[in-house]
Every structure is written in C-alpha cells, then in structure tokens.
Amino acid sequence: MKNFDIVIVGAGPVGLFTVFEAGLVNLKCALVDSLSQPGGQCIELYPEKPIYDIPGVPYQTARQHVNALMDQIKPFEPEFFLNTDVKFVERHELGNYTLQLSNGETLMTRNIFMASGPGKFIPRRPDVHGLAEAEADNMVEYAVKNVEEIIGDDVIIFGGGDSAIDWALELQHKCRLTLIHRSEKFKAVPANIEAVKNSNLIRTFFGYKPEKIDGNNVTIKSKVERMVLKADKVFMFFGLLTDVNLVQGLPEDIYDSNKRIPVDTEYFQSSTPGIFAIGDCNDYPGKLKLILSGFHETTLAVQEAYKRIHKSDPEFMYTTTSTVLREKLSRKHDNNN
Ligand SMILES: Cc1cc2nc3c(=O)[nH]c(=O)nc-3n(C[C@H](O)[C@H](O)[C@H](O)COP(=O)(O)OP(=O)(O)OC[C@H]3O[C@@H](n4cnc5c(N)ncnc54)[C@H](O)[C@@H]3O)c2cc1C
Numbered sequence: 562m563k564n565f566d567i568v569i570v571g572a573g574p575v576g577l578f579t580v581f582e583a584g585l586v587n588l589k590c591a592l593v594d595s596l597s598q599p600g601g602q603c604i605e606l607y608p609e610k611p612i613y614d615i616p617g618v619p620y621q622t623a624r625q626h627v628n629a630l631m632d633q634i635k636p637f638e639p640e641f642f643l644n645t646d647v648k649f650v651e652r653h654e655l656g657n658y659t660l661q662l663s664n665g666e667t668l669m670t671r672n673i674f675m676a677s678g679p680g681k682f683i684p685r686r687p688d689v690h691g692l693a694e695a696e697a698d699n700m701v702e703y704a705v706k707n708v709e710e711i712i713g714d715d716v717i718i719f720g721g722g723d724s725a726i727d728w729a730l731e732l733q734h735k736c737r738l739t740l741i742h743r744s745e746k747f748k749a750v751p752a753n754i755e756a757v758k759n760s761n762l763i764r765t766f767f768g769y770k771p772e773k774i775d776g777n778n779v780t781i782k783s784k785v786e787r788m789v790l791k792a793d794k795v796f797m798f799f800g801l802l803t804d805v806n807l808v809q810g811l812p813e814d815i816y817d818s819n820k821r822i823p824v825d826t827e828y829f830q831s832s833t834p835g836i837f838a839i840g841d842c843n844d845y846p847g848k849l850k851l852i853l854s855g856f857h858e859t860t861l862a863v864q865e866a867y868k869r870i871h872k873s874d875p876e877f878m879y880t881t882t883s884t885v886l887r888e889k890l891s892r893k894h895d896n897n898n
Pocket residue numbers: 570571572573574575576577593594595596600601602603606607610611612613614645646647676677678679680681682808839840841842850851852853855
C-alpha cells in the first residue's frame with residue numbers, strides 16, 4: 562500500500578495544478594486517471610485549439626497549456642497512475658481513505674481530491690461484427706498501453722484525428738503500420754498530417770470503415786468494395802464519450818442530482834470531510850467551468866488538506882520572495898530580488 566497526502570482523481574489541468582499548490586506546502590500527491598495521458602479535456606477534446614484566458618498567458622494551445630503544467634509540477638515528483646480506474650473507495654476510522662485501483666494497487670490518503678471533470682472519458686466503440694471477442698482477446702484496444710508488446714507486429718490504426726495520427730507517427734518505425742480513415746481527410750495538427758503523407762512506412766486507406774474482425778482477419782469496407790487485412794493488433798481512435806458513473810464507495814450523498822459534487826466555497830470540500838471537489842466536477846453558487854476557477858478552488862482546498870494532516874495552517878509564502886520555495890522549484894539561480 563502506498564501513502565500520499567492527497568490522491569487526485571483526474572489528471573486534467575486542475576488535477577495537475579493541484580500538485581503544484583500541494584508541493585508548495587510539502588504535500589505529496591498521486592494522480593489517477595483512466596486515460597493513458599494527462600491533460601483531461603484539453604488533450605482529449607481540443608489539443609490544438611487556442612486558450613486565451615489563462616492569466617498572464619495571452620495565447621497557448623490546450624496542448625501547450627498541459628505541457629506547461631507538466632513542466633511546472635515536475636519538481637514535486639507526483640506519482641501518476643494512468644490507464645487506471647478507482648475501483649473502490651473505503652473510509653476508515655480517524656478519517657483516512659483507501660482507494661483500490663484497477664491495476665491492483667491500493668493507495669492510502671487523508672485527502673481525496675475529485676478532479677474528475679464531466680466524468681470518465683470512454684472510447685467510442687464502432688459497430689463491428691466480432692468486436693467484443695476481439696476486445697476480449699486484446700486484439701482490439703482503444704489506447705496504446707505497451708509499445709514493447711507490439712514491436713514488429715502488423716498493426717492497424719483506425720481514425721483520422723490527433724490520437725490516430727500521433728500514434729501512427731510514433732509507431733511507424735516499430736511496427737508494420739496501416740492507418741485507415743473513414744473519410745478522405747485527416748483532422749489533426751497540419752504538420753503531423755504532412756508527416757504521415759510523406760512517410761513511406763505508413764500504409765494509408767481513405768474512405769474505409771471496419772466491418773468485421775475474425776481472429777487476425779480484419780474486414781474493411783468502402784462504398785464500393787471490401788478488403789480483408791491481416792493484423793496482430795488493432796487500435797481504434799474514434800473519439801471519446803463521457804461516463805458520469807459515480808466512483809464506488811464514495812458516499813452517494815456527496816453528489817447532486819446532476820452527478821456533480823456540491824462544495825463549500827471556503828475549501829471546496831464536499832459534505833464528507835476529506836473529500837474535496839475541484840474543477841468542472843464541482844458545483845456551488847456562481848460556478849464557472851473555467852480552468853482558472855479550478856486553479857483558485859484547488860489552491861484553497863490544499864490549505865484545508867494540509868490542516869487535516871498537520872492540524873495547523875501552512876505557512877503563507879510567496880514563490881517570488883521565499884528562498885525555501887525557490888529552492889524547491891530549483892530556481893535558486895534566478896536572482897531577481
Ligand atoms: C472545446 C472546449 C474549449 C474550452 N476552452 C476553454 C478556454 O478557452 N478556457 C477555459 O478556461 N476553459 C475552457 N474549456 C473548459 C476546460 O477545458 C475545463 O474547464 C477544464 O478542462 C476542467 O479541468 P478539470 O481538470 O476539472 O477536468 P477535465 O479536464 O475534464 O479532466 C478530468 C479528468 O478526470 C478523469 N476522470 C474522470 N473520472 C475518473 C475516474 N472515475 N477515474 C479516473 N479518472 C477519471 C478524466 O479521464 C479526465 O482526464 C474548454 C472546454 C472545451 C470542451
């Protein structure tokens with residue numbers, strides 16, 4: 562069992578920034594996310610779109626924003642549990658919690674930060690004959706979880722968005738790769754589309770959909786014809802849906818009828834002490850689903866999380882003037898007093 566001061570459920574922008582605020586007061590965080598990469602909505606829904614309302618940052622794409630957050634939290638060495646669901650939460654005497662994860666790990670903490678946005682993102686499954694069996698055999702997957710396992714294999718990627726294109730480029734030197742898109746045009750970062758077009762390692766088919774999977778035979782069809790291709794592994798990137806199912810074991814009364822978590826606006830704590838809700842998953846009068854609102858919420862929530870552990874307030878310090886904080890942030894060399 563691993564112990565953390567805060568376990569954050571959801572590695573979107575607000576979950577990520579929590580690590581920074583917690584790190585400033587010496588609290589150690591774990592982040593659990595059902596997806597294979599951090600970034601939440603920013604990465605899954607609009608990675609290349611610009612964000613203009615991050616204070617002090619006139620322009621950043623959503624992907625750049627997440628990269629910057631990842632960079633900012635690096636000094637605090639959070640532990641990530643990706644591709645992982647929280648299976649069950651148990652509350653213990655004295656206000657501690659254990660979280661059982663789908664990867665078999667158990668985490669112990671005094672503070673759970675729900676940063677779960679609109680809910681778990683789940684992959685969109687196409688209507689394909691034999692899909693359930695192929696999923697059960699791990700022949701079809703919706704995320705690349707282990708590159709080592711597929712080195713040298715015949716791999717088919719379905720999709721034409723950022724995930725499909727990114728992975729095609731990433732895997733082209735490691736597998737025999739086929740990229741199949743149902744329309745004639747990719748919808749991804751232009752430079753990456755160009756790179757796919759210029760690659761002689763990626764075989765591409767446009768205007769084809771998957772129809773049937775039987776063992777290693779994958780039947781694809783267009784408006785005019787059918788083809789059977791051989792594959793050891795198929796990845797499908799057809800977008801994501803949200804699943805707002807509640808985390809099992811959390812008290813049901815922390816959720817409202819819209820499956821959001823009402824919180825106070827002093828510490829953004831739910832009706833159950835030690836369970837906080839920050840970012841898009843919470844609700845309170847005047848709530849705005851904006852990244853900067855989530856940053857404010859978690860900054861205050863961390864103060865209460867600290868008190869639940871140390872029974873006293875954390876010392877208030879500016880990152881600008883505190884040598885202690887600057888040491889933590891490895892910026893001792895910035896000598897602009
Ligand atoms: C098209 C678009 C444009 C936007 N533009 C802006 C903008 O310009 N400015 C702005 O401020 N905001 C914008 N937003 C809103 C902004 O993206 C959200 O406010 C922000 O992403 C919320 O962050 P979060 O960390 O609370 O949640 P999310 O980003 O939603 O992340 C939640 C994470 O939790 C994970 N998760 C959920 N449940 C579980 C579970 N049970 N177990 C494990 N993991 C779980 C999910 O997989 C996800 O990764 C935009 C949103 C969209 C869709």
